[in-house]
Amino acid sequence: MFMDKLKQKFFNNLYTGDNKLKILDQRYLPRWAVILLDVLFCIFSMGVAYFVLLETPMVFPEIVSILVQGTVIIALNIIFFFVFKTYSGIIRHSTFMDIFKLAFSSFFTAITVISISYIYFFTSGSKLFLSTFVLLYMLLSFTTMLLFRISVKEVYQFMKNSSVGSFKKRVAIVGVDDHTISLGKALTTESNLPFQLVGFLSESFGSKRYKILGKPVIPLKDNFAEVISVHQIDGILIISESLTSKEKNQIVDECLANNVEMFNVPLLETWNKKEDIQSQIKPIQIEDLLDRDPILIESDSIKNDLHGKTILVTGGAGSIGSEIVRQIAEFDPKLIVVLDQAESALHELEIYLIQNYPKLNFITELANISNMYRLEMLFDKYDFEMVYHAAAYKHVPLIERNPLEAIYVNILGTVNLSVLSVKHNIDKFVMVSTDKAVNPTNVMGASKRAAEMYVQSLQNSNKDLKTRFITTRFGNVLGSNGSVIPHFRKQITQGGPVTVTHKDIIRYFMTIPEACQLVLQAGTMGVGGEIFVFDMGKPIRILDMAERMIRLSGFEPYEDIDIKITGLRPGEKLYEELLNDTSTVLPTHHPKIMISKVPCGAFEEINKKMKTLIKTATRHKDSQVVKLLKDLVPEFISENSEFEVLDTTSFIKKE
Incomplete structure (x- = not known):
């Protein structure tokens, strides 16, 4: 009983209410702590280098003691830490620039020590430091500091992914080009996104051997349902501009048939820089599926x-x-x-x-x-x-x-x-x-x-x-004030029914x-x-649009959300010209x-x-x-309206 309470207390402290490890919310290490850790790694590396060379025929110069030699080397290393600001980076977010800073600090430490040793040699005939010892120390200290940073970064990513991994949607990106690869890179580098990239779907590749960003390129050859099942894909990401309207609609139909979520992503160069990545990835809307070619203006x-x-x-x-x-x-x-x-x-x-x-x-x-x-x-x-x-x-x-x-x-x-x-x-x-x-x-x-x-x-x-x-x-116009799409969307969010005036009514959009x-x-x-x-392109049957919008919202027409035919409104046509x-x-x-x-x-x-x-x-x-x-306007003939009487011959004669 006591152990159960202890475990419960431990996990309560470890997790926040949103299933996220509290350790991930801790503040970054202060700079003095980063420097202190690096100094400890340098001392450890120096000890290892000394004991490795101690068993070899190489002889350490005895003008100054090994303790003084080590103190001088580490002191110079600390100076170069400050020169190159190796402490300024955030350990768990280390970049190549941080690695270069470490490399430069180790390299210049070694060059400075060896230079001092040779200057003393040319003036007195004796060396202060063993060059092999200095070089071995440089390699060991750089390696240990680098491994520390890599380990912290990987452990942090692992813990963060583990804390929310079960809640992430397994998604695949459609297509392999510069735009989709850039999107994939954004998904893999941002661990706080609710998406886990499974791979890239493509009809251009016939083999699974290809990998991009460490993720497989999954061949798509008339086996969409099988691919979804095998790779346990929860969602599909598409970049609309990378696909034709026909391709986009085919993918949507496949996704709807297999209960897979679809997300639309704009080209990265058009992203609003003030918004985060997640806000750019939105569930696909009926407007995204309009079967129209892009318009080029002068x-x-x-x-x-x-x-x-x-x-x-x-x-x-x-x-x-x-x-x-x-x-x-x-x-x-x-x-x-x-x-x-x-x-x-x-x-x-x-x-x-x-x-x-x-x-x-x-x-x-x-x-x-x-x-x-x-x-x-x-x-x-x-x-x-x-x-x-x-x-x-x-x-x-x-x-x-x-x-x-x-x-x-x-x-x-x-x-x-x-x-x-x-x-x-x-x-x-x-x-x-x-x-x-x-x-x-x-x-x-x-x-x-x-x-x-x-x-x-x-x-x-x-x-x-x-x-x-x-x-x-x-x-x-799609999405204009009072137009049919916002009206349908509101009805769907309210649980229906969706109202259509006539089963055969069509409109240009x-x-x-x-x-x-x-x-x-x-x-x-x-x-x-x-x-x-x-x-205006091809006319769209409003009933088909209503059914598709319901499916895009994750419901089944007539089962989850009903569609009712209400009859033409006053003055409404079945089709426009x-x-x-x-x-x-x-x-x-x-x-x-x-x-x-x-x-x-x-x-x-x-x-x-x-x-x-x-x-x-x-x-x-x-x-x-x-x-x-x-x-x-002589061609004005009222339909389904109280003013139809004005078009009758008897009324005209009466007037």
């Missing part, structure tokens, strides 16, 4: 457009607008004015820009773009040269219930900015639109199409117009950064009046950007209808406003 042309310019970004605190601000910041503008009506989001962006772009000259302005007087004050205050118009209401069901707000912001706001841009001779006006403006089935899409028509017809109305109006149109890259690129290409359409029936598409020199040639009508007629629509929105009911919007 940085020089964009820099020529933005460098040294005063730029207005509307909707600058939103997901698209804030990313546009971040990307513009890389091209050294003269001033960025970030405009938004969302106070909290604008404040958060301001803090972010101050912390991450300390040299950026920017200012945030709280304003509503439907307020012409407020906008005019800003245009008078700042000498804008470019406008990126990303402000808009975008949520289809919400706008379907509040159509007047779409008129105020999406239409009136665009008109206000356009008029002021012409008045102040803005060089470029780049508007962010949406694929929902094509053959719109909801108020939001129709309002954006009306805004497109206005700026396009305004451009065509006057060939001498200095301002170039450029429209960019793309689909859904791109990431926020690449969407904004293409916006900036299109801005450099436009001569005025174009609608630039982005290559980037071009309408009357448009034609022209290629550009950029493979991801096309020009949509869409007839927009005469500016006088559109402007007249716009004024009537806006005026009516200030004093009439929703149905009257939506009817005028349908008259302005």
Whole structure:
């Protein structure tokens, strides 16, 4: 009983609450202790050297006693300890530089002693020290001090690995190249990481004989499940940039089928130096699996457009607008004015820009773009040269219930900015639109199409117009505020169910950064009046995305987390289009950007209808406003909406 209590007390003192040895948390040895230990090793080495040579025919000089000789040698060695600061390194974290310091101190000690001995020999004919003794001492003392450091380092690593080893995930890195080897080196040198590197998975090697960093290169030839089982692999690390989308998705499918965790790691050169390694290794997300080729932008042309310019970004605190601000910041503008009506989001962006772009000259302005007087004050205050118009209401069901707000912001706001841009001779006006403006089935899409028509017809109305109006149109953006992925992720963390509106609904997706890259690129290409359409890749079935997100979270769809079909929301389409029936598409020199040639009508007629629509929105009911919007945008046919009645023949005749 007593022994059991004693053992328990011992282990309680040995371990902390997180199963980590307390000895590993102790402070480093003070410098005087390191020097004292090294001196003891030197005394030991000198004794060994003396007794080794004592049994040989070699004779020690007797001018001074062996004790004095040893004292002089050790004293010189201590002096060189201080000269080369051999004590400054941390024993358990010794590096090659620390070894070099030890070697230099031993070498210069021997050279100094032998030099003194020969100087005395040339002046008196006798030597003070036996050179063989000095050299043997140098080798023995350096070896013992080196072994001490290696032993401490290895024991420390062993104890640290042992204390958390059972809690570490056994992981393999996919691929063998400079990037993956650098990642492997980071994993093997950082013992506090929750990962234990098992090896490298590769299809390029057909033998297990190859090793990198002491870890095997594991051949991967249609035997993924067997490899996982044999090597007891808990997780797979991939560097997205090292793999094609097809390869990445194949690996993910294999991992999901074998219940293996997947982690995504960015290229080491892109790591945030302020963060530790563990924070860079993150579970793979659905965004990482988007089947898209990387986008290459013409940085020089964009820099020529933005460098040294005063730029207005509307909707600058939103997901698209804030990313546009971040990307513009890389091209050294003269001033960025970030405009938004969302106070909290604008404040958060301001803090972010101050912390991450300390040299950026920017200012945030709280304003509503439907307020012409407020906008005019800003245009008078700042000498804008470019406008990126990303402000808009975008949520289809919400706008379907509040159509007047779409008129105020999406239409009136665009008109206000356009008029002021012409008045102040803005060089470029780049508007962010949406694929929902094509053959719109909801108020939001129709309002954006009306805004497109206005700026396009305004451009065509006057060939001498200095301002170039450029429209960019793309689909859904992964991870944007209120988009489907954050919504699904929240539902999964809450235990489900995940809600999908229709089993066959599909959408085009791109990431926020690449969407904004293409916006900036299109801005450099436009001569005025174009609608630039982005290559959105292949459409994604939303139900498939929901199922995959559940599996990526470690659950099984319909078993652990259910998926419910809720029915299409008001104004929602089964699929989106980037071009309408009357448009034609022209290629550009950029493979991801096309020009949509869409007839927009005469500016006088559109402007007249716009004024009537806006005026009516200030004093009439929703149905009257939506009817005028349908008259302005003839292809607007409501679906799954209370406004479907406006499209019927009987209603039109009644009116």
